[in-house]
Amino acid sequence: MGASGSKEPSIHQLRLYLTLCEELHFGRAAARLFITQPALSQQIRELEKRLGLRVVERTGRTVTLTDAGQALLPEAQAAIAAVDRLRRVADAQMRQASGRLIVGTMGAEASMAHTRAVLGLLQERHPGTTVQLVNLGFGDHMAALAQQEADVVFLRPPVTDDIETHHLATEPRVACLCADHPLAKLPQLTLAQLSGIPVVDMPAQVPRLWWDFWAVDPRPDGSRVCYGPVVTDMESLLHTVAAGEAMCFLPAAAREYFPRPGIRYIDVVDLTPSTSALAWSRRRRSEPTIRAIRHAAREATSRDCDVVA
Numbered sequence: 001m002g003a004s005g006s007k008e009p010s011i012h013q014l015r016l017y018l019t020l021c022e023e024l025h026f027g028r029a030a031a032r033l034f035i036t037q038p039a040l041s042q043q044i045r046e047l048e049k050r051l052g053l054r055v056v057e058r059t060g061r062t063v064t065l066t067d068a069g070q071a072l073l074p075e076a077q078a079a080i081a082a083v084d085r086l087r088r089v090a091d092a093q094m095r096q097a098s099g100r101l102i103v104g105t106m107g108a109e110a111s112m113a114h115t116r117a118v119l120g121l122l123q124e125r126h127p128g129t130t131v132q133l134v135n136l137g138f139g140d141h142m143a144a145l146a147q148q149e150a151d152v153v154f155l156r157p158p159v160t161d162d163i164e165t166h167h168l169a170t171e172p173r174v175a176c177l178c179a180d181h182p183l184a185k186l187p188q189l190t191l192a193q194l195s196g197i198p199v200v201d202m203p204a205q206v207p208r209l210w211w212d213f214w215a216v217d218p219r220p221d222g223s224r225v226c227y228g229p230v231v232t233d234m235e236s237l238l239h240t241v242a243a244g245e246a247m248c249f250l251p252a253a254a255r256e257y258f259p260r261p262g263i264r265y266i267d268v269v270d271l272t273p274s275t276s277a278l279a280w281s282r283r284r285r286s287e288p289t290i291r292a293i294r295h296a297a298r299e300a301t302s303r304d305c306d307v308v309a
Contacts, residue, residue, distance in 0.1 A: 011083050013047040014076045016040060020056065021073055024063045088148040100130045101289045104150035106141040107234050108257035114168040114276060114300065115154045121296040129289060137233045139203040142210070145281045152280045152293055156214075156251065160207050164285060165277035166297045172252045173214075173274045174265045178244040184264040191219055191270055198228035198246040200237055214249055216271065238263060251276075 055069030228246030242262035
């Protein structure tokens with residue numbers, strides 16, 4: 001093979017190469033990519049021709065990376081990541097130009113009165129803005145802002161330093177227990193009574209400061225929490241609790257929005273409350289549609305204060 005390729009590799013070829021590197025098998029990689037194995041082989045050969053290097057050793061359908069293939073792997077990953085970032089930024093700019101706003105929500109936040117108030121004011125003040133609501137899981141509700149997959153998110157703090165928020169509401173947190181647990185029969189609890197009961201855990205990509213708050217880890221006496229199964233969304237969380245595998249703490253609104261057989265929600269007298277907020281990426285705060293919904297959020301909470309006063 002020549003010392004240098006005659007053409008630059010295409011992004012498509014690099015994506016195929018990364019999938020092949022993950023599977024190390026032409027058949028499995030082709031199945032994941034929804035193409036035939038001969039077509040994948042042809043694309044990898046073309047990639048090698050363009051690079052001027054052999055990147056894989058073939059033994060039937062099985063694959064091993066050559067030294068060159070191993071060295072190029074992180075560069076291919078970085079190239080794909082850069083292109084994906086470029087696409088996300090371009091999509092965000094296109095949304096700004098067209099007045100389209102992608103609004104992420106988690107759990108029942110889309111149904112909350114404060115969320116409806118903010119979106120209602122946004123439509124009233126900016127009738128040309130198109131709002132698209134997307135429901136986010138635990139693992140991506142903050143990452144969606146960094147990756148520009150959502151422009152703003154209605155969520156429950158705390159948040160990471162790259163995110164700004166506007167406070168919308170405060171409410172108590174409650175313990176969510178399996179209905180068969182002995183403590184589930186009590187009218188109220190303390191954190192000390194819940195000591196030692198496993199708490200559901202979150203995927204690795206979830207910022208730990210967020211789940212430390214929601215798991216109350218450490219507890220007021222300094223003890224650390226014992227974690228149970230990892231859950232990815234509200235339904236898997238409730239299923240895990242109902243099965244008696246772990247407990248969790250949720251906003252008190254969960255009583256209304258997530259009633260389930262086999263689950264009890266119990267007040268915890270010494271548990272700090274939770275807050276709801278509108279969140280956006282710090283670096284995007286001045287973009288027109290984000291600025292518009294920020295102003296709507298401020299007006300909505302100002303109206304609430306006027307009503308209370």
